[in-house]
Amino acid sequence: MIAETVCSAVSAAGLGIAAVTAYRRRFLTAARIAAYSLIPVGLVMTGVVQWLADTAFSPTAWAGFAVLGVAWLLFLTTRAVERRRGGTRKERKAARAAAQRDAVAPSASRPSLGGATAPASPRPTSAPRGDDDFSDIEAILKKHGI
Numbered sequence: 001m002i003a004e005t006v007c008s009a010v011s012a013a014g015l016g017i018a019a020v021t022a023y024r025r026r027f028l029t030a031a032r033i034a035a036y037s038l039i040p041v042g043l044v045m046t047g048v049v050q051w052l053a054d055t056a057f058s059p060t061a062w063a064g065f066a067v068l069g070v071a072w073l074l075f076l077t078t079r080a081v082e083r084r085r086g087g088t089r090k091e092r093k094a095a096r097a098a099a100q101r102d103a104v105a106p107s108a109s110r111p112s113l114g115g116a117t118a119p120a121s122p123r124p125t126s127a128p129r130g131d132d133d134f135s136d137i138e139a140i141l142k143k144h145g146i
Contacts (some may be wrong), residue, residue: 003044003049003050003053004050005047007039007041007044007049008041008042008044010037010040011037011038011039011040011041013037014033014034014036014037014038015034015038017033017037018031018033018034018037019032021033026135032101051133114128
């Protein structure tokens with residue numbers, strides 16, 4: 001009963017403010033204020049306010065909200081752990097299999113992409129500059145294993 005009275009008073013005050021705003025020739029703002037002020041009366045007329053009042057004083061409803069909160073926290077926790085690990089179990093398994101397939105033998109000429117990086121080779125200082133214009137580029141590519 002008191003909730004309906006409060007909602008009606010809030011709506012009446014909002015409509016009064018809308019009337020003053022319209023008097024000042026700000027019709028768009030007045031219409032928006034009137035729309036907002038009619039919402040509490042609409043909620044009372046549809047029964048939402050009564051349902052909220054019944055729910056607010058019901059221990060069963062609060063227990064239900066607590067269960068929903070726990071479910072929400074579990075969902076967020078599992079999503080955070082999944083992101084930290086790098087995806088789902090199937091995705092991690094596929095990534096491990098791909099890493100094993102792409103691995104290069106230890107005696108290969110280039111390092112594997114998934115393992116440790118190869119030691120950097122020193123820059124060739126005795127290479128003639130006139131014969132090979134791309135020696136610096138080759139040194140960089142060799143350093144990165146390309």
